[in-house]
Amino acid sequence: MIHFIAHSKIPIVLSVTGLLDFLAMITTEQVSTWFQLGTLLGIAVVGFLNRLDARKVLALAADTARMTAKTSDTTDKIHALSNSSMAAQLRIVWLQANRIAEMTKSKADVDIASEAKLAYDEHQKKQAMVDADTTSP
Numbered sequence: 001m002i003h004f005i006a007h008s009k010i011p012i013v014l015s016v017t018g019l020l021d022f023l024a025m026i027t028t029e030q031v032s033t034w035f036q037l038g039t040l041l042g043i044a045v046v047g048f049l050n051r052l053d054a055r056k057v058l059a060l061a062a063d064t065a066r067m068t069a070k071t072s073d074t075t076d077k078i079h080a081l082s083n084s085s086m087a088a089q090l091r092i093v094w095l096q097a098n099r100i101a102e103m104t105k106s107k108a109d110v111d112i113a114s115e116a117k118l119a120y121d122e123h124q125k126k127q128a129m130v131d132a133d134t135t136s137p
Helices: 016-025 028-050 056-102 108-133
Strands: 002-005 012-013
Touching: 028 056, 056 108
Parallel strands: none
Antiparallel strands: 002 012
């Protein structure tokens, strides 16, 4: 279960299931934004504690923003690659289960093939929604 602090978007995770639900809601843009905010806050605190002048803090912040953008691009590429690999694995499992079901004609094998097809189709639907979100302006 996830609760939010009143009048904010700050989540409080109350259980393992809540943590998993929260992680499922996070997009790469949110992770990138949180990373940038956390990094900038850290740089500001370090700058204050070490009495760095504002130019050094701004230069560090700019460097961090550039590094975060590169990290975000890499994260997006890894995410696309892992989703593509997952789709390929689910398709292989479905095709193998279907082949076995055709050979044995066993109800249990047919049920397994049906579940494998359902898992593959569900992944494809979810991926299509993610792709639509990431490609729209």
